Amino acid sequence: MTQPIFMVGARGAGKTTVGKALARALGYQFTDTDVFMQQTTGLSVAEVVAREGWAGFRQRESDALKAVTAPRTVVATGGGAVLSAENRAFMRAAGQVIYLRAPAGTLAHRLEEYPLDAQRPTLTGKPIAEEMVEVLAAREALYQDVAHHVLDATASPEEIVAAIQRSLNAGALE
Numbered sequence: 001m002t003q004p005i006f007m008v009g010a011r012g013a014g015k016t017t018v019g020k021a022l023a024r025a026l027g028y029q030f031t032d033t034d035v036f037m038q039q040t041t042g043l044s045v046a047e048v049v050a051r052e053g054w055a056g057f058r059q060r061e062s063d064a065l066k067a068v069t070a071p072r073t074v075v076a077t078g079g080g081a082v083l084s085a086e087n088r089a090f091m092r093a094a095g096q097v098i099y100l101r102a103p104a105g106t107l108a109h110r111l112e113e114y115p116l117d118a119q120r121p122t123l124t125g126k127p128i129a130e131e132m133v134e135v136l137a138a139r140e141a142l143y144q145d146v147a148h149h150v151l152d153a154t155a156s157p158e159e160i161v162a163a164i165q166r167s168l169n170a171g172a173l174e
């Protein structure tokens with residue numbers, strides 16, 4: 001298999017952490033749309049949103065997704081990349097899409113431990129635990145819809161990588 005692999009899921013699901021480990025295990029390149037945007041604009045997510053609003057950020061995110069997609073590459077997407085129907089169609093057609101699924105409480109706990117505010121400005125203005133409940137309620141169906149593989153993201157990164165590899169191999173045999 002040489003297709004790109006797209007990691008989707010909410011903030012804190014581990015798209016970056018697990019995506020990097022998966023790329024290492026597969027001998028793939030790793031790329032992250034949030035990092036790509038930061039490097040190409042010289043701005044944090046919070047700065048882009050302050051200047052251009054979330055609509056501007058989402059447009060840049062869609063452009064970044066296409067720019068970084070390449071064979072033998074694991075792409076960590078931003079948590080909201082799935083909001084665009086065009087992005088969902090693009091990822092499903094271009095490669096294998098992995099949804100890292102975790103309950104709101106787990107996500108909130110991870111984000112409280114390691115907030116990274118400049119890259120994760122508030123989406124709702126609400127406290128993080130409430131925000132994650134709201135975000136999952138709004139996006140769960142989109143994550144499920146775009147995914148070829150749904151993985152339990154509460155396990156350790158090593159366990160998740162092994163589970164992803166099993167799921168990719170099982171899919172390849174179908």
Ligand SMILES: Nc1ncnc2c1ncn2[C@@H]1O[C@H](COP(=O)(O)OP(=O)(O)OP(=O)(O)O)[C@@H](O)[C@H]1O
Nearest residue numbers: 010011012013014015016017079110114155156157
């Ligand atoms: N499987 C895991 N077990 C425990 N902690 C994890 C796991 N995956 C990620 N984390 C921790 O959760 C935090 C968020 O992880 P990460 O940045 O990879 O999430 P993300 O999905 O890329 O989020 P974002 O959408 O904001 O980029 C980090 O501190 C990371 O160490």
Ligand SMILES: O=C(O)C1=C[C@@H](O)[C@@H](O)[C@H](O)C1
Nearest residue numbers: 011045078079080119120121
């Ligand atoms: O869930 C989201 O909407 C976001 C997640 C992050 O990866 C960043 O892309 C940004 O902070 C928005």
Ligand SMILES: [Mg+2]
Nearest residue numbers: 015016034076
């Ligand atoms: Mg990330």
